[in-house]
Amino acid sequence: MNLAGLFQPQYGNKGSGSRSGSVRAPISVTASGNYQTQQVIKNLSPGQTIQGEIVNRNGNEVQIRVDKDVIITARLDKDISLAVGQNVTFEVKNQSGQQLALRPLYENLSQNPNVLKALEAAKLPLTDELMRMVSSMMEQGMSIDKNALLDMGKLISAHSGVNPETIVGLRSLYLPVTPENIEQFENYQNYRHQIVSSVTEFLSELPSAFQTMVAQGQAEGAVNFYKQVLQLFAESSMQGETQNAMQNAVQNNEAGKVIFADAGRPAGGMQEEAQAAGKESVLNAAQNQAEGRMTESIIRIIDGEGDAKAVNADGTAVGKGADTMASQERVSAQGGNLQNYTPLFEVLNQDARNTLFNLLEGIGFSKQQLSQVADGSMPVKQLLQDINTMLTVNAEAVSRESVINLFGSRVYNQLLNNEVLQQWLLKPSDVGQKNTVEDFYGKLREQSARLTEALGQISKDIPLAKNLSTMQSNIEFMNQLNQAFNYIQLPLKMSGGNAHGDLYVYTNRRNAPKEDESVSALLHLDMQHLGTMDIYVKMKEKNVSTKFYLKDEQTIDFIADHIHILNERLSERGYTMNVEMVMSKEEEKGMDVMETMSAQEKRENILAQYSFDVRA
Incomplete structure (x- = not known):
């Protein structure tokens, strides 16, 4: 069994302002003795994504089916709304031995096919920042063709640690993306502009x-x-x-x-x-x-x-x-x-x-x-x-x-x-x-x-x-x-x-x-x-x-x-x-x-x- 197709490569920098919680995931593989499967999961690196279906939930513990023979058991650190039968895309935050830190991507955007299709059409990976970027561009009524996404993606990458919504917001208002404008934009958003x-x-x-x-x-x-x-x-x-x-x-x-x-x-x-x-x-x-x-x-x-x-x-x-x-x-x-x-x-x-x-x-x-x-x-x-x-x-x-x-x-x-x-x-x-x-x-x-x-x-x-x-x-x-x-x-x-x-x-x-x-x-x-x-x-x-x-x-x-x-x-x-x-x-x-x-x-x-x- 080949799991390589389930994971996307790392892209860009990860913003510190994520809106979603994290998942601490001890791994359980139903196909016992499948050494290759365990090694593939063990070799996951931060920035990669994994998609799966929620097959069971008991309190803060959930089971995620990433393939018909592979189920990951994860424990939620925060009260995240996940329902049985829901398809969710997670981003790998860190890997430590048999412990994975996963995070549901921004607002479960796997449910919005247009976000995923836009990134696929532009040949961009499904990272949290880029999905938030596309979602924000759509909310602002901006074009999300390949060139627009590539240009916006470069701005996101050039301003590491800045919320993608801030970058998109500035561009939607035809304002230059500068450190001063980033600070003022967020001041206005947070009522600190007076x-x-x-x-x-x-x-x-x-x-x-x-x-x-x-x-x-x-x-x-x-x-x-x-x-x-x-x-x-x-x-x-x-x-x-x-x-x-x-x-x-x-x-x-x-x-x-x-x-x-x-x-x-x-x-x-x-x-x-x-x-x-x-x-x-x-x-x-x-x-x-x-x-x-x-x-x-x-x-x-x-x-x-x-x-x-x-x-x-x-x-x-x-x-x-x-x-x-x-x-x-x-x-x-x-x-x-x-x-x-x-x-x-x-x-x-x-x-x-x-x-x-x-x-x-x-x-x-x-x-x-x-x-x-x-x-x-x-x-x-x-x-x-x-x-x-x-x-x-x-x-x-x-x-x-x-x-x-x-x-x-x-x-x-x-x-x-x-x-x-x-x-x-x-x-x-x-x-x-x-x-x-x-x-x-x-x-x-x-x-x-x-x-x-x-x-x-x-x-x-x-x-x-x-x-x-x-x-x-x-x-x-x-x-x-x-x-x-x-x-x-x-x-x-x-x-x-x-x-x-x-x-x-x-x-x-x-x-x-x-x-x-x-x-x-x-x-x-x-x-x-x-x-x-x-x-x-x-x-x-x-x-x-x-x-x-x-x-x-x-x-x-x-x-x-x-x-x-x-x-x-x-x-x-x-x-x-x-x-x-x-x-x-x-x-x-x-x-x-x-x-x-x-x-x-x-x-x-x-x-x-x-x-x-x-x-x-």
Whole structure:
């Protein structure tokens, strides 16, 4: 008896992300004394496959008939669903004496003849990775002819240890297969893609990096780096005030204009430099004007606009006393923007301001400046700008010890954190403003790049450097996605805390809809208190349909109590709205960005239409 035809040769590398369990198999051969049969089985090597029928099962022990005279008795390490009479293909994981470690191939694909036929037609072996590859390609509606399988197989082999589904997913979205894109694709799949999380980690790691460098004897480098951080956000704050004034003076209300076109333009004087370098914009057009205003209105309602009270950094309510009114009058008289105004007392309490008073006195602040710090009336933006000016203009007069004490203090880092959140998160009112969203991503990319460069001159092997690198890769990945899909992340600064949003408009750039067709969008939000919610919006002419998927009845009641605000706003613009609210299923995690885009990209796939010529 010849068993050679039952086994396939080894091919390629085996991925570590298999979805199936393993089988530990002590071998029992019914044809006793058949030395040749025992030797063939003993000589099996990892990567080979064996096919057989399940003839008996008793608990975790199964008997597999691989030939009419050969039965292997195997013990299941995990709860694998195998039924008597089922034909299963196993892959040999390792061989140790008379013990075989076998693994059922991906999702029992021996039951799907098209997967096996495709590999046979391409003259490729039946390995776990390749079967998963073909299955994933079929799910994505991709071609599985010989050339397509060979090309994809080369990519799988070139990226050892990467799940085949990740490689196929990237190619189905027309994205290059690079280590950075592989990491970002899997981050998006596993809900680790949120920019708002990167911002939070940055704020946590920034003071730690400073303290670590000082402790390691790199005090000069730590001070220089923190000076660059301060300069970056203080100067950007001044540019932002100027741009906000200009944007408020010029409103673009032309219907049909795109809202996120050419996003990623660096702010201020960096724009010409970036264009000269030929940088691509971070984001292209993602939705029209009406869709943008709709999204903004929904986020504002969820944020509890009109009911939410202003809060301090510690979560306590903020009153509007005489100090507040006097401070606002001072800012207004100086031409400042009250919308972006945050007085110091809203960020630091009296004890913290006293500590800051002493630290600023040490670097040479004037009595007038210190007075505004003590009573909390100085705007936080103005304070950071004044510190930056003091350390730049009077650098030689300020002792290094005073600067280290200031930069290493908790109160200073609270101020810096407040400003970073102002610049690196979007307010609900920003979402519907074209220029604001464009400049936001341009600023985020520019600033993270400059911080990476500054940090690289000192230390590249710290968590802060990795955080900045991941953030830049995330933005670049979004840029690539936006070449074909209308998608954008919305890192939001809400009244109740920071929140993450995904906005996806169902329009493939390669197949743009006709002007008279409807526009559909999905808004996904992860809220601190309201939890995960998905809002589907469909607009056709002046008709708007919205469907809210919410976590529980309390959240439904909250949205129901505020939905009239959205209805009134849309009515003012001539729209008619229909609303539906349902509870999400417990097992649903919310919007999967990669799955949503892949679903749109799929072409019709009827398995019966696949045909293969195994003689080719």
